[in-house]
Amino acid sequence: MKKLKYFLAISTIFVVTSCGDYLDSENLYGVSLETFYKTPTDINQAMSGVYNAMYTNNVLSEEQMAANLMDNMMLGAGGSDDKAAKWVDNFEDPVEDTYRDMWVQSYNGIARANAIIEKTEIADFSKYFTTNEEAEKFKKQAIGEALFMRAFFYFRLAKFFGGVPLIVSVDGSKTVARATYTETFAQIATDLKLAIETMPATPFPSIPTSSYGHANKWVAEAYLARVYLFYTGYMTNIEQKATTDLPLIGGTALSATDVTSYLNDCITNSGHALVSDFRNLWPYSYVNKSAGSTVLPWAVTNNLSWAGQDGKAPTFGTGNLETMFVQRFSFGDWGWRDGYRYTNRLCLFTAIRGNSMVPFGQGWGWCTINPKLWNDWGDNDPRKLGSILQVGKAEQGTDSYQADQGDHETGYFNKKYTSLQHGSASGNKGMFVQMYNWSNADMQLMHAQDFIFMRYADVLLMHSEITKTATGMNAVRARAGLSAVGYSLDAIKEERLHEFAFEGLHWFDLIRWGDVTTAFNDSFPVRNSGTAATYTVKYRTETKGLMPIPETEVRLSNGVYNQNPGW
């Protein structure tokens, strides 16, 4: 009897430990794919995720960094340990995977966009809005924006790598071969066209500040023109297959006329306009105001006042209707995961090396500037001093500059994207750190300046280039106080060089115009950390302006991806 009791007790315990679903668990700190993409809030968070893919850990994989290094108007430089900057500058790639972060992050962005495009389409958001129309409008903006971002990432991939694998659905195969150059651009053009047709035509000044940073119909129109010019220029001048059409999926194509009508729509209806003074686009125009005293005398002399970077009614600045599409940057933090990539490293890397002055602070001295640009640029153009930072000038605050701190020294640095700082109660601190009252004053993490991908000035210049008329170009010239000129491609080339210097566009302009083959014949003296040297770079035509497909991706594809020529 007693034995039986024992056995009963024992069996009970065994049963208790054997049953029950102890093994089921729930992830409280992440949402399951099955339940996500079901509410407008989910879509907004997922949309942030798409834009988040613009950040890359490797600075060389940042489009703006790589494009500036490769451009003929910027050198490699940095210190003697910055071999990689010089390799990119010189079209060399002795190591592997230099651009892999760009490749991987672009596809991450594409996958996130694919999910929004598919899931938003089938979702029912009516209960989250007062009317069905509002719900429909939300969906259209979301789908259109995701289509735009997908095109944005494919365009970035195509510019650097040529034809790439096209992944356009959530569940489709991910192990596909590279599409052709034309197929890739057809995908980009189709997405942009659909994005234009899908997104509401809200004029930029009417879009609430809280939505600033989101792509819209006007951005898509401007990008379609940029894609059109790049594709037709590349096919004509690099592939030697002259064309004036941008293909769409399904065999149709967009002509110059089609693209012009999009640009006309943008010019007429977007509400975008040029900032009155070109120099007010750049934060150096704000540094005196931030410091509360004159730390940049030149800005006072020229009566500069920053337009700001939050759209029509920014927290800081007078209002900016020109900037159309940016990569937003804030502060970094070494303690966050990949925390350094949230600050604008173009500012850090191209700022003056080994000199911490006010207001131009210390950086790594990459992308020093080809003296030819300085020499050939008329002094009557305020954009010259508005773009190039001269050292040894008291009015610029650079009179205490000590030379020979870095390589490829020419005495000229990037002024649009640079390190800005001024005094505070506790010593010199970054301008943005003081503006935003941020606690981490690390000079490597303090560049909360957005990187501008598209300005309205580009819409005007592209309009001139596509229509072969001078109106747009002369509007841009007029803003710089320059007289009107007649249309010619050479005039456009010079105008774009001066308007967009160091904005990551000139390298791609050189390619599409076919000038890339002749642009790198310069040879001139520089100083390498105290030693006199001669600077030359070797562009190799066989690369057709493309970079190597990341070697690891080629290996992981098991040879399905063929490497680009010349690499």
Add this chain to the structure above:
Amino acid sequence: MKFTKLFIFCFLSILFSIYGQAQDVTVKGKVYDQNGLPIPGVSILIKGTSKSITSDFDGNYQIKAASKGTLVFSFIGYNTAQEPINGRNRIDVKLYSSTEALQEVVVVGYGTQKKGLLTGASVNLKGEDLAALNTGSVMDALQGIAAGVNITKNNGAPGAGTRVTIRGLGTIGNSNPLYIVDGISVGNIDYLSPSDIESIDVLKDAASAAIYGSRAANGVVLVITVKGRKGKSAKISYDFYYGIQNIYKNLDPLNAQEYMYIMDEGRVNDGLAPNNWNTIVHNNNWLETNYPGAGKQLGDDVWNQLQAGWKGTNWINEMTKKDAPVVNHSLNISGASEDVVYSAGISYFDQDGIIGGNITDAGYKRLTARFNTQMVLKKNDRHSIITVGENFTYTNSQNRSIANGNIYYNDLHNGLVQNPLQPAYWQTSIDRNINEFGYTPTLDGLNAGQTNPLAVMFYRNNYNYGKGNNIIGNAFLEIEPVLNLKFKSVYGIDSWFGHSRSMDPTFHLGLNYVDNVNGASQSEYFGANTTWTNTVSYDRKFGNHKITAVVGTELIQNQINNNVSGSRNNLLFPGDPKYAYINNTESPSSINQINVSGADWAAGGGATQSFFGRAQYDYKEKYLLSATMRADGSSNFAKNNRWGYFPSVSAGWVITKEDFMSSSSKILNFAKLRASWGQNGNQSIPNFIYSSQIAYVFPGYFFGDTKPVSGTTAYPEKVTNPDIKWETSEQLNIGIDAKMFDSRLGITLDWYKKTTKDWLVEAPILGTFGAGAPYINGGNVENKGVELSVNWNDKVGDFKYGITISGAKNKNEVTKIANADGIIHGSSNVLSQGTSEISRVQVGQPIGFFYGFKTAGILQNQDEVDAYVTPSGAPYFNDQRPGDIRFVDQNKDGAIDEKDKVYLGNPNPDLELGIQLNFEYKGVYLNTTMAGKFGMQLMQSYRSFADNFDQNYTSDIFNRWHGEGTSNTMPRLTATSNRNTNYISDIFMHNADYLRINNLTIGYNFNELLSNFKFMSNLKLYVAVNNLYTFTKYNGMDPEVRFGHDASWASGVDLGLYPQARTVMFGLSVDF
């Protein structure tokens, strides 16, 4: 009911039979061993009762017993003897040693077994032997003692922990063995004081470990804490030692004059003018700007001192604490009454750090308290029926460490590379309110970015205060309703809780070393894992056949894992850490002055659930057979892949029990052949790999005018792998145990082959997947090896001695990685900022092998330069010159590039050796333990040579190439970044073979002198030296280098590793 009556009847009748006949006699006697030497501590039990005593130091005993009773004499390591009293008053007994310790019972999974019947490969160690080595943690003591168990100290810092690898790395994930303390799995056993440990059993082969199925793929370490012993009266023992620690081998950074000479040589080699040092030391812009006049004053002071022959600052000496103390007390009490056995222990360990101990009070303190009891609640005359008990250990520890990681987080490295021209302290900095502790501000004329390494060490580490606690243990119930049928239910808990706070100080010591914002942060954590195990076991003998079986279930859950932390800027009472609490900060004026986080990582549930069984059979203890099966379910896998099944079989044949061997039994006392095969599982991956999860990321993206605060952002973080399943480690083991020459010689030999299949690995995937790589069952790893352990114990008169030598050879090879690349890459920027990866995991190579260019010496002269050409006759580099390295063009394609990088070396040893020697003569004893590792390489770099050229060298640099024939391994100096060093090559690699005398103890046991003092015995006094000497050709501080980089599988990278101290100790132990 019937049974109870029977039970009461039997019990009473025995009781009456004893007391009824109550013809008590007093029996005296002496217990000897076969050599006629008295044996103290022998348990003498009156058969059929629980009355027992132990023999004293001289083997004498005296007991009152019924004249018709029987005395049972037992002692570990000896055959038990029974002597009927038959009215005698004196019974002298000779105990024969059971063939060494083959009768000894050792711990196996969920039970115990006679050592002689083991069919698997395991190492059995006694706690007291480990405690005698006076190491801070138990695992430290195992080094060199257990063959096949590779123990590497993470570094020499107090409380730094160890990496334990059993029979080679089987995975690049978690390769730690499973630690089981009193049946409860725990993360590691550093929370235990060595004096708390009764025994450690390391289960190495699959069959021994298989009963632990899941989690056992890397081997199992079974720990039993000290228990009371039945039939023993209370024993109180006390151990104490005090030691002083000093750096064993110091590096020799260049002094000021040497530094300036070497720096100038680099410049001259590059065609530059030598430095103007006077200008450099005066060119302190930052200091001059912020504290006008101070920059010049510092320059004057430095320059004048240099002129007066000052040798500069030796930063390593500045941060070294001399004669750093280490102290340990442990008090143990154990005993038993009729139905209760108990053991309690309390110990305190306090070790100061030799690096930084003088600057930041670095060190490790640990208090442990343990209480183990076991009570028989019901019993009958033959066995206990209900037994309950508990084993609990509480630990409180405080670890104040210094930075000890990669080149950006390593205080010792900072000291090694800092220029010697900067004084460590500069009185003016106190007087002028530059720094309240007198740290010299940056000498920024030399390098604007540099800092004072002492100040960095102080401010980084000094204001962090934290304590951790563990409560680990179990409560159990054992029911034995019928003899040898036992049911046992054990509920165990492994809990941890603690708190920390820190003050964020302010300082102004250089351009890049300024902190203007102070603050306070606090954090608290609390967590607990529980294990509930239920087993039923049954032993039965049928004639010559014996069967033992156990079946059971186990449920392991993480019940709570709570972490809350916060910080706020702007202290109300700055400067005094006493007030550094979050409440004592100003009200925040902006969101970025606050930082909080909180989560309970266990709240989502999940568990590991298991069913297991084992059957053992032996025939006359001659033919042995054992089989186990375990089924494990883990929440880490999707429903249909949750369960893994892990079988094992093993067999043994005790040849010496065969009749035909009887003739040789004089020489060969015992021999057993063993073979085992089994599988174990590994499930250590993050949860939810199988299901697609949207992760919330921070920062996300910045829409609107909310900068610098980002909006909520989410995306699918990883590609889903619903098919992920258990990793299996399969192992075949063949071994032999032998005892020869009257058991004086013992030999254990094992051969094994361990294959890890379906390796859980995070292998890279194509970018087009659009999310992070998931864990996959992505490869195979093979470890093959041989282990040999030989011991000889003998006695010549009063001189006893013992020698144990163990060796283990292991070959590690990755045989498959299931992606097209076949490579898992290591980090770059390890040896210096701006350098490429140095270690990899790749098919056909050992895990973590070193990777880079092979070199073929230095170009000695212009002829050699001219001869260093590509197959087409062009020079490899346009600027190559004498003193440059001759890199090997492996593929002869005329370029030195990625394709020429090859295997350079292996950080894992081929051979490990352990030697133990014990001598004893009339109470004087000498013990030593040595451990060695052979056949491994390591990579050494103390300087960030690719970007910080002004960093200091060690005096090894005098062996550089500086003219024909001066060096064939170390290239010429340069003043800038140069491919000679920037191309990761074998010039950084060194052989790291070593043999270390881990411990040498000389002591005296006062037993004979104290034989008249009954209250006290075993008084020992000793002097010991830990880390006495290391035989090695390696030129660094220590050839034992655990550090790799971010990846846990990497090791063997010496960037200036916290060295192990040499400790001289004095100790005493005594029993009452």
